[in-house]
Amino acid sequence: MATGTLVRAFSLCLLLPALAGAQAAPPPSRGAILAASRDVIAKARYCTFITIAADGHPQARIVDPLEPDEAFTIWLATNPLTRKVDEVRRNARVTLSCFAAATSSYVTIIARGELIADAAEKARHWKAEWTPFYPNGAKGTDVVLIRLSPLRLEIVSTERGMAGDPKTWRPLTVTFP
Numbered sequence: 239m240a241t242g243t244l245v246r247a248f249s250l251c252l253l254l255p256a257l258a259g260a261q262a263a264p265p266p267s268r269g270a271i272l273a274a275s276r277d278v279i280a281k282a283r284y285c286t287f288i289t290i291a292a293d294g295h296p297q298a299r300i301v302d303p304l305e306p307d308e309a310f311t312i313w314l315a316t317n318p319l320t321r322k323v324d325e326v327r328r329n330a331r332v333t334l335s336c337f338a339a340a341t342s343s344y345v346t347i348i349a350r351g352e353l354i355a356d357a358a359e360k361a362r363h364w365k366a367e368w369t370p371f372y373p374n375g376a377k378g379t380d381v382v383l384i385r386l387s388p389l390r391l392e393i394v395s396t397e398r399g400m401a402g403d404p405k406t407w408r409p410l411t412v413t414f415p
Contacts, residue, residue, distance in 0.1 A: 289325035
């Protein structure tokens with residue numbers, strides 16, 4: 239063995255106990271993950287809403303969601319005659335994917351979708367930016383809300399140290415009750 243190789247091997251043997259004792263940073267708390275997720279969704283503004291079409295294929299479209307509430311429920315407004323309404327009615331399994339390009343961060347929410355036509359409920363969860371599309375606002379019959387009740391959330395946000403597993407790329411995940 240060459241002297242240089244022997245010295246490197248010996249140095250590595252000295253470092254191994256220190257490396258073995260070094261611990262990875264603890265994973266972020268649920269609260270930190272949810273706070274980061276709210277920020278990503280706000281910065282993304284527009285998200286992709288995915289339903290299951292009648293032929294079984296995923297159907298995606300861009301939506302402007304209301305930011306998550308305390309339970310991380312998210313609300314969308316749409317015309318009751320759209321395909322997404324029929325798709326949610328037929329299969330409540332939905333996904334919302336939000337990408338903040340400026341930070342290359344994303345949040346994916348796997349959820350249960352539910353159609354809400356009640357005017358009082360629509361008024362409680364109304365986003366002012368929706369009004370130009372629905373002149374009668376929450377009181378109108380030309381709008382229905384879709385409530386997304388989260389089942390699982392995934393986030394990747396390297397700027398926040400939330401890159402997920404380096405080997406499998408599995409993102410940080412929060413499961414909801």
